[in-house]
Amino acid sequence: MQYQPRDIEPKWQKKWAGAKIAEIDVTAPGEKFYMLNMFPYPSGDLHVGHGRNYILGDALYRYFRMRGRAALNPMGWDAFGLPAENAAIKRGIHPRDWTLSNIAREKKQFERWGILYDWSKELASCDPAYYRWNQWLFLQLYQRGLAYRGKAPVNWCPQDLTVLANEQVIDGRCERCGSVVEQRELSQWFFKITDYADRLDAALDRLEHWPEKVKVMQRNWIGKSIGADIDFPVPSSGRPIRVFTTRPDTIFGATFMVLAPEHPEVPALIADHPQSTAIEEWINGVRNQSNLERQESGKEGRFTGKYAINPFTNEEIPIWLGNFVLMQYGTGAIMSVPAHDQRDFEFAKQYGLSIRVVIQPSGAPAPSAASLEEAFTVKDESAVAVNSGLIDGLTPPKAIEKISDEVERRGIGRKTIRYRLRDWLISRQRYWGTPIPMIYCDRCGILTVPEKDLPVTLPLDVPFTGREGNPLANHEAFVNVKCPQCGGSARRETDTMDTFVDSSWYYARFISSHDSTKIFDTNLVNRWLPVDQYIGGIEHAILHLLYARFICRTLHDLGLTRIEEPFARLFNQGVITKEGYRDPLQNMSWVPLDEVEFRNGKAYRGRTELVAEVGKMSKSRFNVVPPDELIEKYGADTERVYTLFIAPPEKEAAWSDEGVIGAYRFLGRVWTMGTQIMDIQTSTNGTGDIDRLIRKMHQTIDGVTRRFERFEFNTAISSLMELSNAIGEYLAAGGRDARIRDVYTALLQMLHPFAPHITEELWEMYGRKGFILTSKWPVADPALMREDVVTIVVQVNGKLRGQIEVPNPPAEDVVMAAVRSNERIQNWVAGKEVVKTIYVPGKLVNVVVR
RNA sequence: GCGAAAGUGGCGGAAUUGGCAGACGCGCUGGACUUAGGAUCCAGUGGCCUUGCAGCCGUGCGGGUUCGAGUCCCGCCUUUCGCACCA
Numbered sequence: 028m029q030y031q032p033r034d035i036e037p038k039w040q041k042k043w044a045g046a047k048i049a050e051i052d053v054t055a056p057g058e059k060f061y062m063l064n065m066f067p068y069p070s071g072d073l074h075v076g077h078g079r080n081y082i083l084g085d086a087l088y089r090y091f092r093m094r095g096r097a098a099l100n101p102m103g104w105d106a107f108g109l110p111a112e113n114a115a116i117k118r119g120i121h122p123r124d125w126t127l128s129n130i131a132r133e134k135k136q137f138e139r140w141g142i143l144y145d146w147s148k149e150l151a152s153c154d155p156a157y158y159r160w161n162q163w164l165f166l167q168l169y170q171r172g173l174a175y176r177g178k179a180p181v182n183w184c185p186q187d188l189t190v191l192a193n194e195q196v197i198d199g200r201c202e203r204c205g206s207v208v209e210q211r212e213l214s215q216w217f218f219k220i221t222d223y224a225d226r227l228d229a230a231l232d233r234l235e236h237w238p239e240k241v242k243v244m245q246r247n248w249i250g251k252s253i254g255a256d257i258d259f260p261v262p263s264s265g266r267p268i269r270v271f272t273t274r275p276d277t278i279f280g281a282t283f284m285v286l287a288p289e290h291p292e293v294p295a296l297i298a299d300h301p302q303s304t305a306i307e308e309w310i311n312g313v314r315n316q317s318n319l320e321r322q323e324s325g326k327e328g329r330f331t332g333k334y335a336i337n338p339f340t341n342e343e344i345p346i347w348l349g350n351f352v353l354m355q356y357g358t359g360a361i362m363s364v365p366a367h368d369q370r371d372f373e374f375a376k377q378y379g380l381s382i383r384v385v386i387q388p389s390g391a392p393a394p395s396a397a398s399l400e401e402a403f404t405v406k407d408e409s410a411v412a413v414n415s416g417l418i419d420g421l422t423p424p425k426a427i428e429k430i431s432d433e434v435e436r437r438g439i440g441r442k443t444i445r446y447r448l449r450d451w452l453i454s455r456q457r458y459w460g461t462p463i464p465m466i467y468c469d470r471c472g473i474l475t476v477p478e479k480d481l482p483v484t485l486p487l488d489v490p491f492t493g494r495e496g497n498p499l500a501n502h503e504a505f506v507n508v509k510c511p512q513c514g515g516s517a518r519r520e521t522d523t524m525d526t527f528v529d530s531s532w533y534y535a536r537f538i539s540s541h542d543s544t545k546i547f548d549t550n551l552v553n554r555w556l557p558v559d560q561y562i563g564g565i566e567h568a569i570l571h572l573l574y575a576r577f578i579c580r581t582l583h584d585l586g587l588t589r590i591e592e593p594f595a596r597l598f599n600q601g602v603i604t605k606e607g608y609r610d611p612l613q614n615m616s617w618v619p620l621d622e623v624e625f626r627n628g629k630a631y632r633g634r635t636e637l638v639a640e641v642g643k644m645s646k647s648r649f650n651v652v653p654p655d656e657l658i659e660k661y662g663a664d665t666e667r668v669y670t671l672f673i674a675p676p677e678k679e680a681a682w683s684d685e686g687v688i689g690a691y692r693f694l695g696r697v698w699t700m701g702t703q704i705m706d707i708q709t710s711t712n713g714t715g716d717i718d719r720l721i722r723k724m725h726q727t728i729d730g731v732t733r734r735f736e737r738f739e740f741n742t743a744i745s746s747l748m749e750l751s752n753a754i755g756e757y758l759a760a761g762g763r764d765a766r767i768r769d770v771y772t773a774l775l776q777m778l779h780p781f782a783p784h785i786t787e788e789l790w791e792m793y794g795r796k797g798f799i800l801t802s803k804w805p806v807a808d809p810a811l812m813r814e815d816v817v818t819i820v821v822q823v824n825g826k827l828r829g830q831i832e833v834p835n836p837p838a839e840d841v842v843m844a845a846v847r848s849n850e851r852i853q854n855w856v857a858g859k860e861v862v863k864t865i866y867v868p869g870k871l872v873n874v875v876v877r
Numbered sequence: 878g879c880g881a882a883a884g885u886g887g888c889g890g891a892a893u894u895g896g897c898a899g900a901c902g903c904g905c906u907g908g909a910c911u912u913a914g915g916a917u918c919c920a921g922u923g924g925c926c927u928u929g930c931a932g933c934c935g936u937g938c939g940g941g942u943u944c945g946a947g948u949c950c951c952g953c954c955u956u957u958c959g960c961a962c963c964a
Contacts, residue, residue, distance in 0.1 A: 252964085271964065361964045689902045822896085865944055
């Protein structure tokens, strides 16, 4: 009987679904394993690149189940968001219908891949039963001052009268209508993530099983720096200017001060300047530049004509404006220490400002003007403060401590910790999201929607033209509401929430996803969280993972969980790339694959030779591999095995259509040898070496088990291929010992997480009871792994000159006797003086001769 | 510029602690089967010299440590990723 994946795969998919095999009772006892793939945004079409992510999770899930863990593997939909709204505008489909039909398609695709999710816990963020708890959470945060309204600059399209996400702004213009986008200050809702900056930063050190890369990215994003705020008196205004510095120990070298052009003191400082108009013009020019533009235009500054007093040297230092000082960070003002800071140095050289060295390697001569270029790079461990009064001779850490204490003692500042992290702007002037549950009443002010009135449901009867801004704002029935306090007429908030709010706590909701009385069950969540294995793309390294960590902590602080960190282990799978083709004559635009002809190994469209480029699969590059055809031809098991075999899972991998055949052949061989082995009923003396094969089996069990724990799926599969090759050789050699059945069964079990359908089918054909999925993972017996004979490599002067076989375990004297009696080896040693002999137990002998 | 990771056949990639480099797979070559193609099966496949052989060379480049280096150390080169005027 031929291997026909087309027949057996749907059969098992139905059986698993019928048996509700992946449904788990979260209250039942057992050692829990919470496995979670990041829930997808249902955009409709899943390609083999997406498949890698889910197949990887499914293999892991099946493995842990077979290892006897109570494994939970739920799935849901990150179903709010802009693409649905754009589809509505472009194609006249309601975002809800578009989303729901995509969900149905993707769910079907998961089934075709043979992926087992516990669908009884399915959730979708666009479902009022889900988003009402978003709203509830918002209210809890609002009541604790963690949600607030504030002004923030947003991208505003004056033509479409709407706010645009950064991604929708292309070269400063609206992606839809092409008008120049403006920066506008609007009232927006924020979550106060900055209150948690310190805890989110500190806890990163305890996330042992997170990729270092992600932790570094989060650390940079939070951007903690320890330093001091120090006031510099300004005689002309009588108001001191406060600077932030991480190096207060260099204050004796602060020879000038630089303010951001937007600094609030600037107008007063330049008011009586003879060229104040020119300076204002310059300020406006800088203001309109992005940070990137400012950096590209180089350092520029203007002297205000005013001076501040350095509180430690008591010197007057000039106050400058500089385009490299950012108002958003610190106090928007810096003390410049040109001798020890690259940027200050460049600025000082450009404008001829004075430079004073205040840190030097101890005992070194004072740097000359020529060597000043190096002064700011002093990283010498022995560097100490000089020309610095009370801190002379101290190393930087001690000097920082002492000078900070002195600043506090004098009452001119304090030690501070600052973060780059800003509060999380959650307002979106968009329809397809969770309505923010707030009400504006002219008499009573800003009010929360009472909990009993949740959810605030998103109305469905709105028109989508893409022109009039947020459709919600024009929906009278939605906007007009009675004030919950005075009963008078009031207006609803029409902003919706950033979809990252939805994804910041869904992992907890899965545990009791149908509970309509509370956000989740605290006891159960305490049992099941944190997620044991979280799997998703590196693109979520910062935003999603940081927001989820933040919200998890707020839930903890609300007394709803004991859990502070939501994800114990994190794994980022690599993307799958494929060649796409560009047309050099058509401005290098991507060419659809069906227009590409291949001749002599090169790609053409007509007579134009196309340029091949390897990149992440995406529709816009026409390089996606849809799984349908592949599954039709070779089956889902082949795709699964190939996808996990292709490369280590964390690495980027290049898809090769030819490579797939290898996985198919492997499964075909497993199938064929299975039908052959089934016929072996009783032990008959063949010529094969069954003991060797059994040893190989135990070694493979040991290896595959360890490789599962380390996510080394590619080598796990290759060692299964080796075992299957060994079985094939045994059969070819005429081996017919009935114990081959045990070896084969173990192979099937280990193969199951990768190729679930074929292994279930063969398991059934073998007359085994139940699903192979619910069978017990094989255990390696160390005693049976051991070889009877070991081969020891013999080197002479480090070069391989022979091999000897000795009984295992190898005794040193036996090995040495064998070396001495081996003619071939002795020929290499003959006539030379043996300097020494090195024996590496069980591995090799190296004879060193002269 | 700063930080991190990585460079191994024609390709994807293997190689616990330094110990037979190239497992496994693709591709390729030859053969079997076939009217033929495909599929399948068998054999071979880093380079060089060879009748042959565990002879020589070989893990980005240059040095070093060691009986022995893909692996450790120093110095370069290249690629990828992250951060980027954050005071």
